[in-house]
Amino acid sequence: MSLTTARQFIARPSLRRFRGGWSVAAGLVAAMVLLPVLGLASQAALGSAGLWTHLLANVLPVALLDTLILLGGVALVAGLFGVALAVLVTAFDFPGRGALEWALLLPLAVPTYIIAYAYLDLLHPVGAFQGAIRALLGYASPRQFRLPDIRSMPGCIALLGLVLYPYVYLTTRILFLGQSANLVDAARTLGTSRWTVFWRVSLPMARPAIAVGVSLALMEALNDIGASEFLGVRTLTVSIYTTWVTRSDLPGATQIALLLLFLVIALVSLERWARRRQRFAAGRSNRPASARRVGGAAGIGLLLLGSVPVLFGFVVPALHLASEAWKRFQFAGISPRLAGEAVTTLALAASATALTLLLGLVVAYAGRLAPGRISAWSYRLATMGYAAPGTVVAIGVLIVLAPLDSWVDQTARQGFGVATGLLFMGSGAALVYAYVVRFLAIAAGSIEAGLARIPLSLDGAARTLGRTAGQTLFGIHLPLSKAALAAGALLVFVDCVKELPASLLLRPLNVETFATHLYGEAARGTYEEASMAALAIVAFGMLPVIVLARVGRGRR
Numbered sequence: 001m002s003l004t005t006a007r008q009f010i011a012r013p014s015l016r017r018f019r020g021g022w023s024v025a026a027g028l029v030a031a032m033v034l035l036p037v038l039g040l041a042s043q044a045a046l047g048s049a050g051l052w053t054h055l056l057a058n059v060l061p062v063a064l065l066d067t068l069i070l071l072g073g074v075a076l077v078a079g080l081f082g083v084a085l086a087v088l089v090t091a092f093d094f095p096g097r098g099a100l101e102w103a104l105l106l107p108l109a110v111p112t113y114i115i116a117y118a119y120l121d122l123l124h125p126v127g128a129f130q131g132a133i134r135a136l137l138g139y140a141s142p143r144q145f146r147l148p149d150i151r152s153m154p155g156c157i158a159l160l161g162l163v164l165y166p167y168v169y170l171t172t173r174i175l176f177l178g179q180s181a182n183l184v185d186a187a188r189t190l191g192t193s194r195w196t197v198f199w200r201v202s203l204p205m206a207r208p209a210i211a212v213g214v215s216l217a218l219m220e221a222l223n224d225i226g227a228s229e230f231l232g233v234r235t236l237t238v239s240i241y242t243t244w245v246t247r248s249d250l251p252g253a254t255q256i257a258l259l260l261l262f263l264v265i266a267l268v269s270l271e272r273w274a275r276r277r278q279r280f281a282a283g284r285s286n287r288p289a290s291a292r293r294v295g296g297a298a299g300i301g302l303l304l305l306g307s308v309p310v311l312f313g314f315v316v317p318a319l320h321l322a323s324e325a326w327k328r329f330q331f332a333g334i335s336p337r338l339a340g341e342a343v344t345t346l347a348l349a350a351s352a353t354a355l356t357l358l359l360g361l362v363v364a365y366a367g368r369l370a371p372g373r374i375s376a377w378s379y380r381l382a383t384m385g386y387a388a389p390g391t392v393v394a395i396g397v398l399i400v401l402a403p404l405d406s407w408v409d410q411t412a413r414q415g416f417g418v419a420t421g422l423l424f425m426g427s428g429a430a431l432v433y434a435y436v437v438r439f440l441a442i443a444a445g446s447i448e449a450g451l452a453r454i455p456l457s458l459d460g461a462a463r464t465l466g467r468t469a470g471q472t473l474f475g476i477h478l479p480l481s482k483a484a485l486a487a488g489a490l491l492v493f494v495d496c497v498k499e500l501p502a503s504l505l506l507r508p509l510n511v512e513t514f515a516t517h518l519y520g521e522a523a524r525g526t527y528e529e530a531s532m533a534a535l536a537i538v539a540f541g542m543l544p545v546i547v548l549a550r551v552g553r554g555r556r
Contacts, residue, residue, distance in 0.1 A: 030363070110318070327531075382440055451484075
């Protein structure tokens with residue numbers, strides 16, 4: 001059956017009810033994601049007139065300035081590291097390049113708050129590292145010599161840049177791999193040097209990928225709350241948390257959250273603006289650019305140079321966590337509390353992953369069955385939560401579910417004489433809801449990519465055999481796209497395990513996850529107590545890195 005025939009078959013009136021049903025379901029999913037944003041706007045509108053005066057005078061100037069400085073610094077560090085490393089592994093062929101290509105992704109396995117936690121402990125003035133330097137230089141105490149305090153804006157920028165540069169590296173490297181050697185050869189025949197070719201041909205063509213990578217890194221930096229607070233940087237995200245939790249000022253927190261949301265929208269718009277009119281095409285007959293062979297001592301030097309970000313962004317913090325976890329294990333074994341937190345973390349992440357995949361499937365499949373404005377807008381709205389920081393999503397979910405909790409409890413008391421209490425907030429359902437809103441884009445994107453590889457003619461063939469849309473989905477589409485489903489599930493699960501801001505704000509009372517346990521211990525300065533939880537989060541974070549490394553190899 002040809003593609004045209006298949007489309008005509010799918011467009012038959014008898015099948016419209018299936019498409020209508022899937023479109024309505026996709027619209028409901030989009031509304032579910034949109035509700036927290038509407039809740040934020042409504043709550044912010046209730047703030048008193050004097051609230052903004054206080055925020056403008058005491059909170060926003062410092063928070064906004066710190067946020068902008070942090071974003072600028074992270075963009076610079078992550079952009080420079082990411083582009084330089086992408087050039088290194090694509091333009092040069094040196095010993096160990098294959099291993100370095102995937103090793104450069106390892107910092108993605110370390111959440112920002114864990115690297116801050118590790119380096120705060122490692123570089124403490126009375127710690128082993130500074131003690132060794134003082135002993136080497138002949139100083140007796142920290143009063144005589146100490147390294148610059150890492151609790152500062154430069155320290156925060158450096159650490160976040162070390163963890164977030166892989167976003168730029170990954171997108172830029174993929175684009176460099178796809179660039180045609182014909183363009184480079186044509187430029188070389190005109191007498192230009194390799195350096196000039198890079199600046200005038202390769203780098204301008206990579207601008208869209210660099211803009212995407214930097215914007216992803218900046219959104220991760222905006223979402224961060226643990227690293228910024230540990231390192232003494234008062235960003236907008238930290239201000240939201242302290243305004244709500246410390247000052248119990250929900251209207252103020254929502255107004256700052258809306259400001260943060262506008263900043264995210266500005267970032268996304270800036271990224272789109274940077275990619276405007278950027279269209280580069282390479283014909284199928286074009287061959288990829290070949291890497292320049294560098295052997296001997298120069299090749300070893302390039303390998304060592306490229307390994308520096310991996311050393312400080314993954315190896316050093318991971319070894320420190322492993323060492324501290326081993327000391328803790330020898331001293332007190334594995335705490336029963338840690339086992340309970342593991343169960344809670346995995347149960348919440350697994351529940352959110354299953355629900356996210358289900359809703360992502362609805363949104364992606366509606367786009368396949370009924371392409372058009374409705375399904376396109378449903379998809380866009382359903383996936384907008386990924387751009388919003390976890391703190392913003394958490395406050396929006398609270399505003400939506402808290403009144404619902406109260407209504408259910410009151411109705412149950414009046415109707416059945418039973419008190420339900422905080423049914424959604426107290427059971428973890430609110431946290432699962434926040435996870436779904438935040439990470440639905442990952443699941444929908446993975447499923448959409450998997451469905452796109454299945455020829456549309458198979459849909460028509462299944463319908464000629466009398467299969468409904470649901471039977472076609474379960475009989476053909478899901479089996480053929482199971483690899484994309486598995487990859488999406490893995491990414492969502494690991495992101496749920498690592499997510500700190502939403503977990504911190506919406507976890508039920510007296511319930512801890514790995515991330516919140518680590519935050520609590522680091523806030524108290526008892527770093528060794530949280531080393532096992534931190535090591536477990538890093539181990540989970542390795543899983544998507546392995547997937548990304550396999551994808552990268554598959555693109556070559």
